[in-house]
Amino acid sequence: MADLTITRVFDAPRELVFELWTRPEHMAGWYGPIGLTTPLSSISMDVRPGGTWRATMVNDADGTEYPQGGTYQEVVAPERLVFTWGEPDDPARQALVTVMLAEAGGKTTMTFLITNLPDDLRESVNEGWTSAFESLANYLETK
Incomplete structure (x- = not known):
């Protein structure tokens, strides 16, 4: 099993960045690597400890669906979010994600940590989330 950490600074207050992670209408605007779309109709979120979430990314080119x-596990608005992430019907292939948000000078530093990631997924997951955070930054420019 592998760990992965990605740190990004966004030009937005952390309350807004937290909402992008916890409100379906925002998540639909950025969730997924560039070239994939996550329809609002595919997103369900019960943002509380023990609550579940689901979303389905769709490949813009061929329509392939990727359910997530x-x-x-933990929700501390607007600074920390901890949840399992992966294939919804295969708990053995789920990793643990921790999103930590720190604000300074109107900008938000996001530290994104995945633990318990299957080794064979590390490279593709790194590429996917890095691309998704580009989408998140682009989406923030519209807010």
Whole structure:
């Protein structure tokens, strides 16, 4: 099993960045690597410890669907979110995600940590989330 950490600074207050992670209408605007779309109709979120979430990314080119989901472990608005992430019907292939948000000078530093990631997924997951955070930054420019 592998760990992965990605740190990004966004030009937005952390309350807004937290909402992008916890409100379906925002998540639909950025969730997924560039070239994939996550329809609002595919997103369900019960943002509380023990609550579940699901979303389905769709490849814009060929329509291939990639369901994702998990369970919220910890929710501390607007600074920390911990949830399982991966294939919704295969708990053995789910990793643990921790999103930490720190604000300074109107900008938010996001530290994104995945633990318990299957080794064979590390490279593709790193590329996917890095691309998704580009989408998140682009989406923030519209807010």
